[in-house]
Amino acid sequence: MANKNRRSAFTKALSFVDLSKIPGPRGIDYFHYVQFFQRDILGAFTKVNRDYGDIGSFPWPMNSIIIYSPEFARRVLVENHKSYIKGEQIEELRAVVGNGLATNNDYESWLRIRTIIAKEFNAKAIQSFNKNFERLCLEHISGWSGKSEMDVCEEMKFLTFKIACDTLLGVSLSKEDAHKVNEAVHFTSLVTYERIFQFFPVPYWVPTKKNEAFHRHYKNLSTIVNKLILQEKGRQNSHPSSVLERLVHAVDPETKDRLSDDELHDEILTMLLAGHETSAHSLTWTIGLLAKHQEIQEKLHKLISENSLENIPYLQWIIMESMRLYPSFPVLSRKTAETDTLGPYTIPKNTNVVIPIYVIQRNQENFADALTFNPERFASAETQKSFAYLPFSKGPRKCIAEAFAMSEMAIILYQLIKHFSFELIHTDLPQEVASVSLKPVGGMNVRAIKRK
Numbered sequence: 001m002a003n004k005n006r007r008s009a010f011t012k013a014l015s016f017v018d019l020s021k022i023p024g025p026r027g028i029d030y031f032h033y034v035q036f037f038q039r040d041i042l043g044a045f046t047k048v049n050r051d052y053g054d055i056g057s058f059p060w061p062m063n064s065i066i067i068y069s070p071e072f073a074r075r076v077l078v079e080n081h082k083s084y085i086k087g088e089q090i091e092e093l094r095a096v097v098g099n100g101l102a103t104n105n106d107y108e109s110w111l112r113i114r115t116i117i118a119k120e121f122n123a124k125a126i127q128s129f130n131k132n133f134e135r136l137c138l139e140h141i142s143g144w145s146g147k148s149e150m151d152v153c154e155e156m157k158f159l160t161f162k163i164a165c166d167t168l169l170g171v172s173l174s175k176e177d178a179h180k181v182n183e184a185v186h187f188t189s190l191v192t193y194e195r196i197f198q199f200f201p202v203p204y205w206v207p208t209k210k211n212e213a214f215h216r217h218y219k220n221l222s223t224i225v226n227k228l229i230l231q232e233k234g235r236q237n238s239h240p241s242s243v244l245e246r247l248v249h250a251v252d253p254e255t256k257d258r259l260s261d262d263e264l265h266d267e268i269l270t271m272l273l274a275g276h277e278t279s280a281h282s283l284t285w286t287i288g289l290l291a292k293h294q295e296i297q298e299k300l301h302k303l304i305s306e307n308s309l310e311n312i313p314y315l316q317w318i319i320m321e322s323m324r325l326y327p328s329f330p331v332l333s334r335k336t337a338e339t340d341t342l343g344p345y346t347i348p349k350n351t352n353v354v355i356p357i358y359v360i361q362r363n364q365e366n367f368a369d370a371l372t373f374n375p376e377r378f379a380s381a382e383t384q385k386s387f388a389y390l391p392f393s394k395g396p397r398k399c400i401a402e403a404f405a406m407s408e409m410a411i412i413l414y415q416l417i418k419h420f421s422f423e424l425i426h427t428d429l430p431q432e433v434a435s436v437s438l439k440p441v442g443g444m445n446v447r448a449i450k451r452k
């Protein structure tokens with residue numbers, strides 16, 4: 001089952017699209033860039049923007065364009081989204097999550113499944129998870145002493161993983177299985193990420209140590225998810241509490257259609273991977289930024305001591321601003337299924353289209369004082385709606401769980417700042433690095449001091 005990876009290095013090497021009319025490095029400069037991308041992917045994306053402006057092309061063998069204009073992003077993600085499919089990277093992801101929402105490139109099948117699942121992430125459904133977010137957060141921080149030095153990144157990963165098990169998979173998950181799921185999700189997503197950036201990844205059928213470990217972890221994950229689906233199918237559950245339980249019983253309101261067992265399996269794996277680390281890293285950067293900007297942290301604490309969460313938009317703005325500077329997925333990618341035009345440029349069919357939102361969100365032209373942490377900029381609805389702000393993407397393929405993730409992060413942040421104040425142990429924030437999601441190099445070391 002694991003080897004659903006259909007990308008062939010050979011086919012990739014044979015494909016060619018004519019990008020000669022789009023500016024970008026050529027000759028020796030091209031190869032210098034390729035090396036730069038291997039060394040420092042975020043730095044390289046930033047340099048392409050500085051050197052070539054709104055669009056940069058990398059012809060064969062990369063067959064790629066990189067776009068930086070919010071208007072181009074709008075065209076690709078919304079206006080003409082039907083001319084685009086998910087980028088080549090999803091072929092690697094498909095080896096784990098099969099044909100789940102994030103990797104499904106068949107429009108009709110994707111739309112059918114998205115319609116069924118979207119209902120399970122509506123406001124009412126999310127409200128039913130809020131108590132669990134709060135309970136698990138309070139349980140977790142009750143283990144922190146009066147003044148603890150910690151890597152808050154590890155703490156948040158632990159907490160959001162517990163939340164994922166509880167809200168996605170449900171209470172029937174045993175401790176032993178939770179441990180296996182944790183190891184498997186971590187290992188398979190790391191391997192997938194590594195392979196995305198390798199020119200010619202070793203096919204999964206080659207019996208290397210890593211491939212064997214991948215198959216073992218994948219089998220564990222898949223077996224546990226199938227077991228939970230089967231268990232749930234045998235029950236008449238009128239009060240489903242986890243996402244898995246909801247999806248097993250979910251019905252399309254119009255067609256009365258349900259998800260098949262294979263579809264359920266792939267969707268749950270997709271959610272475990274897509275929800276893995278993303279919320280943890282966003283929370284980590286938020287705590288780091290608040291520890292660095294004590295005046296903003298104290299303002300938030302004052303608001304928390306006087307108001308309930310629903311009455312503190314400032315808390316949401318803090319999370320939004322943190323995700324502007326440190327988006328969990330720093331890059332979105334698509335591929336043209338048909339020729340399209342972006343401004344004056346013709347983009348041929350089969351071109352990889354890369355949208356480095358990390359660079360777009362930090363560009364002075366899109367945000368005043370772009371590198372300054374200023375939550376108040378999100379007081380404007382226009383800023384929130386801008387196509388220069390894409391941490392959850394936009395358009396029909398935007399994150400299906402945006403409201404779920406925002407609610408989870410807001411509830412955790414509220415409790416953390418209510419009970420603790422945070423200080424950075426080092427003088428500045430750590431360097432960011434693009435891994436499975438954007439993470440701090442060496443973790444985020446803070447002092448958490450219990451408030452009186």
Ligand code: HEM
Nearest residue numbers: 101102271274275278279328391392393397399400401405
């Ligand atoms: C801070 C947390 C999160 C961030 C920043 C985030 C970000 C994103 C982004 C940027 C995309 C779109 C990718 C694209 O356009 O190519 C996406 C898609 C998706 N996300 Fe999230 N995500 C988060 C949490 C979650 C969680 C917790 C879940 C599941 C419970 C989830 C499930 C999905 C799924 C299923 C898709 C694919 C949607 C589709 O193609 O129809 N995400 N996410």
